Each structure stands twice: as structure tokens, then as C-alpha cells.
Amino acid sequence: MGAIPSTHSLSPTPGTLADQVFLRLREAIVSGDLMPGERILEPALAARFGVSRGPLRDALARLAERHLIERPVHQGARVVTLSFPKLIDLYHAREALEGMACRLAAERAPEATLEALAALLDEHEQGAALHAGAAYVQDEGDLDFHFRIAQASENPALIPILCDQLYHLMRLYRRTFVAQGRRSTTALREHRAIVDAMRERDGAFAEQLMRRHIAKARRNIEDLYAAQLRAVDTGEE
Amino acid sequence: MGAIPSTHSLSPTPGTLADQVFLRLREAIVSGDLMPGERILEPALAARFGVSRGPLRDALARLAERHLIERPVHQGARVVTLSFPKLIDLYHAREALEGMACRLAAERAPEATLEALAALLDEHEQGAALHAGAAYVQDEGDLDFHFRIAQASENPALIPILCDQLYHLMRLYRRTFVAQGRRSTTALREHRAIVDAMRERDGAFAEQLMRRHIAKARRNIEDLYAAQLRAVDTGEE
DNA sequence: TTTTACCGGTTTGTTGACATTATTGCCCAG
DNA sequence: CTGGGCAATAATGTCAACAAACCGGTAAAA
Numbered sequence: 001m002g003a004i005p006s007t008h009s010l011s012p013t014p015g016t017l018a019d020q021v022f023l024r025l026r027e028a029i030v031s032g033d034l035m036p037g038e039r040i041l042e043p044a045l046a047a048r049f050g051v052s053r054g055p056l057r058d059a060l061a062r063l064a065e066r067h068l069i070e071r072p073v074h075q076g077a078r079v080v081t082l083s084f085p086k087l088i089d090l091y092h093a094r095e096a097l098e099g100m101a102c103r104l105a106a107e108r109a110p111e112a113t114l115e116a117l118a119a120l121l122d123e124h125e126q127g128a129a130l131h132a133g134a135a136y137v138q139d140e141g142d143l144d145f146h147f148r149i150a151q152a153s154e155n156p157a158l159i160p161i162l163c164d165q166l167y168h169l170m171r172l173y174r175r176t177f178v179a180q181g182r183r184s185t186t187a188l189r190e191h192r193a194i195v196d197a198m199r200e201r202d203g204a205f206a207e208q209l210m211r212r213h214i215a216k217a218r219r220n221i222e223d224l225y226a227a228q229l230r231a232v233d234t235g236e237e
Numbered sequence: 238m239g240a241i242p243s244t245h246s247l248s249p250t251p252g253t254l255a256d257q258v259f260l261r262l263r264e265a266i267v268s269g270d271l272m273p274g275e276r277i278l279e280p281a282l283a284a285r286f287g288v289s290r291g292p293l294r295d296a297l298a299r300l301a302e303r304h305l306i307e308r309p310v311h312q313g314a315r316v317v318t319l320s321f322p323k324l325i326d327l328y329h330a331r332e333a334l335e336g337m338a339c340r341l342a343a344e345r346a347p348e349a350t351l352e353a354l355a356a357l358l359d360e361h362e363q364g365a366a367l368h369a370g371a372a373y374v375q376d377e378g379d380l381d382f383h384f385r386i387a388q389a390s391e392n393p394a395l396i397p398i399l400c401d402q403l404y405h406l407m408r409l410y411r412r413t414f415v416a417q418g419r420r421s422t423t424a425l426r427e428h429r430a431i432v433d434a435m436r437e438r439d440g441a442f443a444e445q446l447m448r449r450h451i452a453k454a455r456r457n458i459e460d461l462y463a464a465q466l467r468a469v470d471t472g473e474e
Numbered sequence: 475t476t477t478t479a480c481c482g483g484t485t486t487g488t489t490g491a492c493a494t495t496a497t498t499g500c501c502c503a504g
Numbered sequence: 505c506t507g508g509g510c511a512a513t514a515a516t517g518t519c520a521a522c523a524a525a526c527c528g529g530t531a532a533a534a
Binding site for chain 1 (some may be wrong): 486487488489490494495496497
């Protein structure tokens, strides 16, 4: 459920080799198969993917452009290293971009798209009722919701930034900073309010709701992190 | 004055060959040396830059990731084609991102940075008085102002998007859609108001002012474009 | 006359090999 | 025993050559 339907599942010719390597490598990074900070050896990876270093380097150049890897000169490539401040920075960017995406979607998106969004929230509600506490699928569902709103904005300047860059970084961070506990039910309510505003075509209000929603999530993470720091500071380990 | 101080002008080793080709090629595209929509022949460009196709393809992969060129499979690379709707989309993205950058800069940036911003506006005022009507330097100055605010946000998620992606696309569009007439003096006043709010550390207000400033510029362009369309429609040519 | 198939030339995507640079292990001095 | 310098090793950046795919023109067929 969810994930990225960007490639329309064309099996015979998924494009060039470099494209395939790019996709597989990105998935390997985001899914945690390659750990953050881990060194990437070109010969080893090329052999693992069964291609030469040419297409691999092409893919590495693209991934570096999307900040999923870092490539200091003559020192090879490393998976990007994560940090809490960077995660907070990400949330600030999301607040601005997804707020605007929400406004544009509310103003422009066809009725059917907004209906589909509402239907998606129904699914999430049932999913939450069924296997309650399955934080992973909840998180994926949350990202899926935001992902679809970005696409509904129909703004080709916003969509790539959100869907091709920030979205994957978020998935990477979620795997690492597992924190963010029981916010799913209240988050679902906020999602409802956002979609309601969009269906009323109130772009300004929808933007405000989305921004508050993301800011709330950010503050939640900041609090959890601060508490964690305090526990480590005063306590054991 | 102006331009991008990203590379700290290190003459001996400006990095790898691919880096140099990337920078030169980006400049060639943004400066109009390579026209929008123009096909890019790899052997020809490689010869022109005096390198092999390897580093060139590396640079092409990066430029494609930044949406400065398009690379359909097996059909070579073309400089991105411009359109008026895309420009409007850009302005929406800028409104969101630069608004947030402005808020963060107002809250975080050191006092000296804000003073430097005010000083920059003084320069712009004198420049406008001196060679009044030199639209080119005014535009460059305007971009420089926005560029510096992005950096003052100190948010490594926002800065690359604005400074490495949108900024260069803006330069490219300004060369093509030359319109935007006498908005420089009123724009300068708006810049002043923004910096004033920042110096008062009023992040929310600074964000609002920046967003209105960019939205105003967008509407100005939209009006000019609509008028231009009407003239073509009813008139000659 | 228009459409379609073909074919040569060109370009791209890919590969393997070469030179330069960083990293690792080792040896020796302190 | 520890730390610094040095050589061997391995990796990166780059280049030139190969194979598959596209483009244009030509000619045959409807």
C-alpha cells in the first residue's frame, strides 16, 4: 500500500541501466539496506548490481544532487548522515512547501482528486482500527497522504521537490528517529480537517491547517527528543 | 557584486573535471549561451570543453536533476524549454520557500547579517539613482537580495533548493520573459519593509511581507503577460 | 500523392582499461 | 609499547572503444 507509483510498472524496458541502478540504490538507502554514513564502494556495488561503474556513477551523481549521498572529491561516496537538527530543518521546509501545495490543490485540483483523498482517509481510519498500533503502516499512510496532496497541487515546481527529494529523506529519517509515538489518531483528525477545507475550496484555510499540522508534528518530535536527551543526561547508559 | 559565491574561487584545484564542466555548462545555459530547447550533442560539447564524455555525462546527470536540461532516453539532452505557466509555478514555490526563509532568518540570523542586508539595500538605492533604468543590474540586485535572505535562514534544507535550483531557473526565465517593467522603486520599498521586520525579529510579519512581495511580483507578470496576449490577439503581427 | 518500409550515419548507453589520489598495513624510531 | 613516516594496495576520476538505439533520407507500395 502506498509507495511511489512514479514508474508505471513497465517491466520490459524500465529505461536505461543507470535509471534502474538509481531506483534500486535509492530504495536501498531509504529502506536502510545501506546504513546512514556507510561508505559506498563503487566496484563492490557495481558488481552487486551486475553493471559497470559507468551507470553506477551516473546514479551516484543524481543521488548526490538529491542529498541522499555525499561525494567528497577523491574520497568516494557515503550515505548521508542524519542528525536531529537536519530533521527539524526538513520539517520547516515541509511546512512551507506542503502548505502552499495544499492551497494550490484546494484551488485547482479536480473534484475527483479531493474525493479520492477523503476516501484514502477512510482507509486509514479502518486500518488504524484494525491493527491498531502498527506504527509502521500508519507512518507510511501519513506520508502517502502528504504525497498525494503534493501531486494534487499540479505545480511542477513543487511536486519534484516534495515527492522526489523531501519525501525520501523523510522515509529515511523515520527509520532512524523512530520516536513519534501515539499521534496517529489526532493526526487523522487533522487530515480530515485539511481535506474538508480543500473540498470547500478554501485555499488559505487549507494552507493554514496544513502548516499547523506539520508544525505540530515538528514540536512533538522536538519535545520527545528533548525528553530523551534529558533521560540520557540524568539517567543511565 | 552579485553572482554566486558558492565556489570560493580556488584557482588551482576547483575540484574534479566533472565539477568544472557542471559549473561551466550551468553558466552557459543560464546566461543564454545555450538557448532553451537547444539540443546538446555530447561529442561536440566534450570537445568544446576539452574533456571526454565521462565527466560531461556526469555533469548532464546533475543538471537534469536540477531541471536545467531534459534527458529523454536514447534521445540526448536538451536545454529545458520555458513557458509562462512554468514561470508562474516557480513564483508560487518561491512564495512558500522564501517566506519561510525570511521567517527563519528573522528569528535566527546574527545581527551582523541583517545589518549587511540593510547595507545591500543602500547600495541598490544608490545604484538605482545612478544609472536609472538599467533593468539588468536591478534584476541581478533583486535576485541577490533574495539569495542572501535564503542563506540567512541557515536552514540546509531550504538553501540548496532556493540557491541551487530555483535561483538559476529564475535567471534563465528573466532572460527570456524580459517583461517586468518599472517595479524597481516600489520593490525596493518592499525590500526595506522586509528587512525592517527582520531587524525587529518579527518572523511572522517578515514572512508575510516577503510572501506579499513575491505574490505582487507574480501578479505583475501575469498582468503584463495577459496584456501582451491581448495585444497579439487583437493587433498586428 | 501519400504512406510505409528500409538503410546508412550518427548518437547515446555501456564497458573495460589507465592515471592519479586516498587509504591501509607495516616498519622503524622514540 | 606507542606514534609517525613510508610503501603497497585499493579506490576514484578519466579516457577511449564497443553495441544498441534513434534520425533522416530514399525508394517502394497503396
